Amino acid sequence: EIFHEPKDEL
């Protein structure tokens, strides 16, 4: 699940 951490960029 490396791709699906919460998106931290704007």
Place this chain on the structure above:
Amino acid sequence: MNILRLAGDMTHLISVIVLLLKIHSIKSCAGISLKTQELYALVFVSRYLNIFTDFISLYNTIMKLIFLGTSFSIVWYMRYHKIVRRSYDKDQDTFRHYFLVLPCLILALLINERFTFKEIMWTFSLYLEAVAILPQLVLLQRTKNTDNLTVQYIFLLGAYRALYILNWIYRYFTEPDYLHWITWISGLVQTILYGDFFYYYFLSWKNNVKLQLPA
């Protein structure tokens, strides 16, 4: 958060402030593409669907609210403000923006990291942001007397994504498992679209003359 990312966010923020300043102080949106501004409003709505579901930081939430709020207020000003809307170059701003929206949506349905609603909307927002500047660049090329604030606004908007690319490179080398191909490629395409503009921007800056894109 690294300094490159922060610089990118701040450049983005300043670009919006410059645009609002122009609209607010001289009550004019001459040279600004409403098509591009509407696309940005759509970009932020589709990207920030996670605003209430995933809490990342106070900074993150506040910035999201600012980008949503400012993009909608710019569209409102250009469409409905009784003085500002008169300066809108409607006849010049003819780019058909729905021709950008549909292909981006289809591409997001085909190429994404995960087939969920939120993920597809996020991906759609990345694809759309990459091309959303096109109506603005077309308008810039058509406009004879572009004022300085419009040029600075476009430059800052391009600089923001260029700084994000440096941030991605930095994160790739400093964070384990940091791989986001879709974000990177869209961001790269977005920055490349500015290539021509950047070239003439630096030329006009070097020769100290007004920027005008060749037809």
